[in-house]
Amino acid sequence: xxxxxxxxxxxxxxxxxxxxxxxxxxxxxxxxxxxxxxxxxxxxxxxxxxxxxxxxxxxxxxxxxxxxxxxxxxxxxxxxxxxxxxxxxxxxxxxxxxxxxxxxxxxxxxxxxxxxxxxxxxxxxxxxxxxxxxxxxxxxxxxxxxxxxxxxxxxxxxxxxxxxxxxxxxxxxxxxxxxxxxxxxxxxxxxxxxxxxxxxxxxxxxxxxxxxxxxxxxxxxxxxxxxxxxxxxxxxxxxxxxxxxxxxxxxxxxxxxxxxxxxxxxxxxxxxxxxxxxxxxxxxxxxxxxxxxxxxxxxxxxxxxxxxxxxxxxxxxxxxxxxxxxxxxxxxxxxxxxxxxxxxxxxxxxxxxxxxxxxxxxxxxxxxxxxxxxxxxxxxxxxxxxxxxxxxxxxxxxxxxxxxxxxxxxxxxxxxxxxxxxxxxxxxxxxxxxxxxxxxxxxxxxxxxxxxxxxxxxxxxxxxxxxxxxxxxxxxxxxxxxxxxxxxxxxxxxxxxxxxxxxxxxxxxxxxxxxxxxxxxxxxxxxxxxxxxxxxxxxxxxxxxxxxxxxxxxxxxxxxxxxxxxxxxxxxxxxxxxxxxxxxxxxxxxxxxxxxxxxxxxxxxxxxxxxxxxxxxxxxxxxxxxxxxxxxxx
Numbered sequence: 144x145x146x147x148x149x150x151x152x153x154x155x156x157x158x159x160x161x162x163x164x165x166x167x168x169x170x171x172x173x174x175x176x177x178x179x180x181x182x183x184x185x186x187x188x189x190x191x192x193x194x195x196x197x198x199x200x201x202x203x204x205x206x207x208x209x210x211x212x213x214x215x216x217x218x219x220x221x222x223x224x225x226x227x228x229x230x231x232x233x234x235x236x237x238x239x240x241x242x243x244x245x246x247x248x249x250x251x252x253x254x255x256x257x258x259x260x261x262x263x264x265x266x267x268x269x270x271x272x273x274x275x276x277x278x279x280x281x282x283x284x285x286x287x288x289x290x291x292x293x294x295x296x297x298x299x300x301x302x303x304x305x306x307x308x309x310x311x312x313x314x315x316x317x318x319x320x321x322x323x324x325x326x327x328x329x330x331x332x333x334x335x336x337x338x339x340x341x342x343x344x345x346x347x348x349x350x351x352x353x354x355x356x357x358x359x360x361x362x363x364x365x366x367x368x369x370x371x372x373x374x375x376x377x378x379x380x381x382x383x384x385x386x387x388x389x390x391x392x393x394x395x396x397x398x399x400x401x402x403x404x405x406x407x408x409x410x411x412x413x414x415x416x417x418x419x420x421x422x423x424x425x426x427x428x429x430x431x432x433x434x435x436x437x438x439x440x441x442x443x444x445x446x447x448x449x450x451x452x453x454x455x456x457x458x459x460x461x462x463x464x465x466x467x468x469x470x471x472x473x474x475x476x477x478x479x480x481x482x483x484x485x486x487x488x489x490x491x492x493x494x495x496x497x498x499x500x501x502x503x504x505x506x507x508x509x510x511x512x513x514x515x516x517x518x519x520x521x522x523x524x525x526x527x528x529x530x531x532x533x534x535x536x537x538x539x540x541x542x543x544x545x546x547x548x549x550x551x552x553x554x555x556x557x558x559x560x561x562x563x564x565x566x567x568x569x570x571x572x573x574x575x576x577x578x579x580x581x582x583x584x585x586x587x588x589x590x591x592x593x594x595x596x597x598x599x600x601x602x603x604x605x606x607x608x609x610x611x612x613x614x615x616x617x618x619x620x621x622x623x624x625x626x627x628x629x630x631x632x633x634x635x636x637x638x639x640x641x642x643x644x645x646x647x648x649x650x651x652x653x654x655x656x657x658x659x660x661x662x663x664x665x666x667x668x669x670x671x672x673x674x675x676x677x678x679x680x681x682x683x684x685x686x687x688x689x690x691x692x693x694x695x696x697x698x699x700x701x702x703x704x705x706x707x708x709x710x711x712x713x714x715x716x717x718x719x720x721x722x723x724x725x726x727x728x729x730x731x732x733x734x735x736x737x738x739x740x741x742x743x744x745x746x747x748x749x750x751x752x753x754x755x756x757x758x759x760x761x762x763x764x765x766x767x768x769x770x771x772x773x774x775x776x777x
Contacts, residue, residue, distance in 0.1 A: 212247030212665070213244045215664040216243035216246055216247050216715075218662050219661055219664070219712075219713075219714055221714060223630065224632075225711060225712050226269065226691045227269065230689050230775065252265075253268055253271055254715065254716070258429060260277070261427075261429060270690045270691075270710055272483055273483050273690070273707075273709050273719060274428070274429060275428075275429050276428045276429050276431065278688060278773050278774070279351075279352045279772060280745070281478055281479070281480045282479050282480060282481055286477075286479050287343050287351075287479055288343040288353075288477040289343060289475075290309070291476045292306065292474065293474040294323055294327040294328040294473060295327050299323065300323050301323070302340040305323060312343060315338075317337060317339060318338065319338055321340055321458075324466055324467070326466070326467070327471035327473035328373075328471055329373070329469045329470070330372075330373055330461065330462060330472075332459070333461065336384040336461075337382070337385050338459065338462075339382070339457055339460060341381075341382065341455050342456050342458060343456055345453050345454065347453070348451035348454050349451065350766070350767055351481060351482060351767075352427050353424075353425075353477065353478070354423060354424075354426075354477065355392075355424045355426075355477050356475065357375055357421075357422045357424070357474075357475050358421055359394045359401065359420070359470070359471070360471040361396065362468055363467075365397055369396050370397070370462075371397065371470040372395055372460040372461050373393075374458070374472075376391025376392070376404060376457055377389055377451055378455050379450055379451050382459065386457055389406060389407065389450070389454070390403075390405050390424075390451070392424050393460075394415060394460075399415045400415050401414075401415050411442055413436060416437070418473065422436055428448050428484050430446055431445065449486075452487070458472050460472075481769050482767070483688065483768045484766070485766070488723060488749075489764065489765060491731060491753075491764040492762060492764070493507065493540065493762045494541070494761040495507060496543070496761075497541075498544045503547075505527060506525070508761070509525035509761060510527075511563050511681070513565050514741045514750050515567035515568065515569050516569065516743075520536070521535070521536040521741075522534065523535075523536060523567075524576065526562070529553060529560070530552050530561070531549055531562055531578060532544065532549055533565075539763060540763045550599055551565070555606075557582050558581065558582070559582055560581030560583055560585055561581050562579065563578065564681075566622050566623055566739075570626045573593055573594065574593070575591065575593055575624070576592045576599075577590070577608070577633075578590050579619075585618075586617055587618045588607035588610045588611065589609035589619050590603065590607050591603070608657070609633070609635065611638075615640055617639070617640050619635045619638075621635060621680050621681050621682060623693075629652055630650060630652055631650065631658075632648070632650050634646055643671060644672050644673075644678065644679060645666075645667045645670050647661075647666065647667060648661040648664070661713050665714065665715055665716045666708075669708060669718060676699070676700055678697065681695055681736055683695070683738055685742045686742060688772060691709060691711070691713060693707065693708045694706070694707050696736035696737060696738065702754070704721045704724040704735060705738045707719040707720075723749075733754045736751065736752050736759070738750075739751070749764050751763075
């Protein structure tokens, strides 16, 4: 590899010559008339940010503003900042102060707590799709449970054969085999133990919504004294003598009721009706259970969904009468949907980085990782010893380098302390690399570089794209950047002159002209830290399911964890609290930080640094998170 891979040219290709950015008027003053908040050295060497005091300067207000939702909505071009401009409510509400107050009040009511977002009145906010079970997508490929299992039509078969007939599975339990007859599945339990079958595969009720339709067959001649029961339930443990029904429906023949079971106890009971009565049990990941009889809601209840991340679905009961008169389960129908639960990470694994098939010493402990999906390949950037490397993914958690030469090294006076915190952005044509440039005093500014080649060869801008000046900010670092529809969005950590830190958001339609700050919003008060025993850093901003997801790391003492906040428009934020911490074992046993997220149609992939008490190591994980499920505002 020639030295061109190593050396950065100081002549920036003018963005106007290589990009067709959509102008959204962001370079103008905002609706409150304030000047642009931050300046840039100019991506083409001669651009300046008017009103910011010249290249590399910052203008505008100094001290962090007090959060006022209405001010945030009126002081920013919110109609341009929506994560999904097609869900822009301003066409319906208007853009006057009264509409802004209406919007702000509604958002802050829905965002008041983690679980305040589930009602229909909050459907206007795509942010309310996260962790509420409100926005889910049915699992149609290899669903864990059968869509329909008609036991009556399987009369004379085994439970296993009946399940196999619809592409599922059944494992029976109990002293006697369940019997399938014209009545349905008779569990065939005894006076001292229950019988039945485990149906299908494991479910994660903390991230999956389940709708179970059940039709029971009532026992004949019970007269209030028989020992006849049949039910369906989800359990977190394998059936023993009895099923631990964490949540389910149980028909009691002697009492002629169907009971809702929660925590293996009766939570409520309803008249059993007849053999034609249709029951539905609806379970959502936020822990909400609803019971319907013939389409009519009977009641809403709470259950521990988090404890059922490895749940089994069972049909069970006890029968002492003849099979021709016993209680039975006539048929079940199940729909399982995938929902957005930000705590439900799977496949947490350490990452490996190789060169010519060999592990690169020290690189798996690199810092500030960033993922980018270019369609034909995924890349990960990271920092080692003040230099930035860019690797390519060959399998989940496995990355390789094409050579040992850094993709970006410190070459400028403002980079005398090194470069780090890489952020890769693919705009559909070119690969951008934003990064922190540390000066010889340890203070940061935000640099930018561009590669127009398939194998990344980055060319730096003539100067930093975001520089701290003025009285309140002394350093910017840890950039996270999103490009969508001609608009660039930036979140950075700001270190204030008094030593406090907070996250700040910026936007622009043209990097050449610099960045304008999102003002009067909730991000600063949400992330502000002035306690030396704590720290907030490493933001990662993505657009997913019509909302912004902002991950960031928080240190408390020596332990790190990752928190999440979501927003529709970068102004009003819904805090989700901690979403990734220590796994209890392995490379990330004690904590996690530096998460960088990548939005996919049905999931979110991440790379992060895991903490084991000795060192940090790069790792990857994923979680189900369906997109295109946020309801339309209109």
